Amino acid sequence: LLRELEQGEAAALFASGMAAASAVLLALRPGARIVAPHDMYWSLRKWLIEFAANWQIALDFYAGEDELAARLQQPADLVWVETPANPTWEITDIARAATLAHAAGARLVVDSTVSTPVFSRPLTLGADIVMHSATKYLNGHSDVVAGVLVTRAADDFWARIRAARAAGGAVLGPFEAWLLNRGLRTLFARVRLAAESALRIARHFEHHPGVARVLYPGLASHPGHEIAARQMQGGFSAMLSLRVAGGEAAAREVAARVRLFKRATSLGSVESLIEHRAPVEGPGTRCPADLLRLSVGIEDAQDLIDDLEQALAGAA
Template sequence: MLTYKILIIKYYMRLISTSGPLPTRDTDDFWLRIRKARNLGGAVLGPFEAWLLQRGLLTLFLRVRTAAGNAEKIANFLAAHPAVVEVLYPGLPGNPGHEVAARQMQGGFGAMLSVRIAGGESRARAVAGKLKLFRQATSLGAVESLVEHRASVEGAGTLVPDDLLRLSIGIEFADDLIADLMQALAA
């Protein structure tokens, strides 16, 4: 069985190889439309962007491992906090998808988690606003930790609970992130 590090490297090496050429079996109408879109839109990485991609891959496994470890520590902290209604994270044993995640994921359960805050939407927004180390932004990952009030991002008619905050955990020191969450939840 491949290790977590090897899987990440294989995935991103595949990304590098598809950042330039796009091979297909046939030169049909669909391929011609793709080629036209690439030519008109500039969908091929320039030399500098390709270099940045290659450079970032060298430390990717370290960043992913650190962020996943931080997320697990934060999820466990939040799961025990009285101001938290629910933590949605596959690394927690009580999560409905935990058994499947434990079989499929090696080396961590990812760096994304959601948390439902007691007190509803206004309280969730207040907690997000009190965070000092987390940036308020919509993203699926970065080296810095991010927070968003997902329902307000999606707008009217969303099925996302209005007390939910989505956290993308970065590579900062986990104890600092926990201290930041602790002060925001206490305020």
Template sequence: MSDSHDSFPFSAATLLAQAHGAIDPATDAVVPPIHVATTYLRGADNSYPSGRVYSRADNPTYLPAEQVLKALEQGEDALLFASGMAAACTVFQALAPGDRVIAPTVMYWALRNWLQQFAAQWGLELTFVDTSDVNQVKAALAQGPTRLVWLETPGNPLWTVSDIAEISQLAKQHGALVAVDSTCATPLLTQPLKLGADIVMHSATKYLNGHSDVISGALVTAKNDAFWQQIRTLRGQLGAVPSPHDAAQLLRGMRTMHLRVREACNNALYIADRLQRHRAVKQVLYPGLPDDSGHAVAKKQMHGGFGGMLSVRFRGGAKVAIHVAANTKLWKRATSLGGVESLIEHRASIEGEGTPCPDDLLRLSCGIEQRDELLADLLQALESAPA
């Protein structure tokens, strides 16, 4: 990526490494300071010269990370949140009762569950469709006025791919906004706003931070409009903000994101390619594989890699999947993704009743370890699996 980035005309790698050129003007420090103050001084005229009132709504420690994200996504504004869920939920809470929302059948399970509960309470009309099929989205849009189309691509945990550009064009014809959960693609692989989306969401806990030690979320908007201002207002009213220390820690993690994501992508493609040939494997779900159903669209809208996430389905069913997860030595059995360490999880057990996730599936988050060792660890666990 070599486009101009919001007055920092260098590559994404350089932008990240230098944190958008952030230098503390008070001390010339190359690392921005952490501001822990909760309140700000009024001027003699009773105004707030700094533009800040109270840290429930904003904190200057957020700005460096927000500026980096705004530049990477090439949007007009960015906001940090206390978590990815806080960021996503705020978008829906900015809608009005009676608004119609289209969402994918394959998406982050916690958000899907929250939507099913919140939509009824708030009066949103919710329609789930397979957004990897543009015709299903088109048919859903034709059913009636729609306020928002929510996409997640690649979609966790089946890694389905939705065509952001085509769906955004369709949505605009119907007067609908498009928001994209791009957590697993990261701004380095996909830039939804350039493809026509209105808002992009990241669970910054994952690849943006990348060290499994910060909970945070982020939104970036194509336009600083009235809907965005409603989101900003809600963030302050709800106090859905990260701590200053988490914001600083997030920026630190982002400075090496280009290195981590590149290695995770390379590891995922290598492991996906090798595992799909194994006799015990029924299917490998990874958009980087040429025969994957989403490969053509992924190749069109993902640049520099196909992500560090894949899922594997086993011929022996759930008993084999659970055995493999229980017998790896390098792969850690834990929820989450996008860290430097490789994680493995039996998602159907986590998601429970109603999940679209098959019980023969393991979700793999590839870290930055040596790929041959990661593959060997999976293979040794498979060798002792029940027939």
């Protein structure tokens, strides 16, 4: 089913999103070169830095497509893209990234967890592998930890990925696979509704006095909006972030005052979550201290707006 959704040649399930991502990287040979974004899932970024140091892997980070192009003036083996990118939702032009990666001799891997196959199909845009933390939207019920990879070609590199999965004991269990299949039955209905609510929330708070900035690719003010509109069909995801006027203290206060939103660090489920992100990532984070990350669920959009309104009013 996931192979068909992503229009790939083969798919593999993993025991977590991190297991899926790390299997791709473990399939590389010592001496390989990886080019990855500064802004990406924080746990994977930390693991990647340690992995590169221990496995004699050259690792270069980029911020934005121009810097990616500059990094790829030299040969590389793997380019990692996350779009929209957690937690500020930068957008990368997948087709351009694929062209740049392939010209440098690299495979392009796209973390499409936030977009989901509901809104984008990276393989059709030139990516070689698409990765999802299936814990999030694909399952959508906060009761499974899983990951998935879908490949455009079942080649030798794919065989090495599958070998890494087997050697690491990272195969998804049968009950978890059954639960994931259950969640996929409502994927399109859940994600479309949540994305519609996210856009409504983003528009409502874009010019709110208690909010310094709304980060959401569905807004025309977002620097990646034009690219997102071109490569995402039918919506812009259900993730957004608010930078709270008043700074870190005000952001913490807003997070403490919500009633309908749940304070939690995950995303992509039917319930709406809010998180003061920077302290979760810890030392070295690039996340602004005034940022609140919102994962919009399937509750009534106006109820969610009202909840944020009362929290912002209480923190003022």
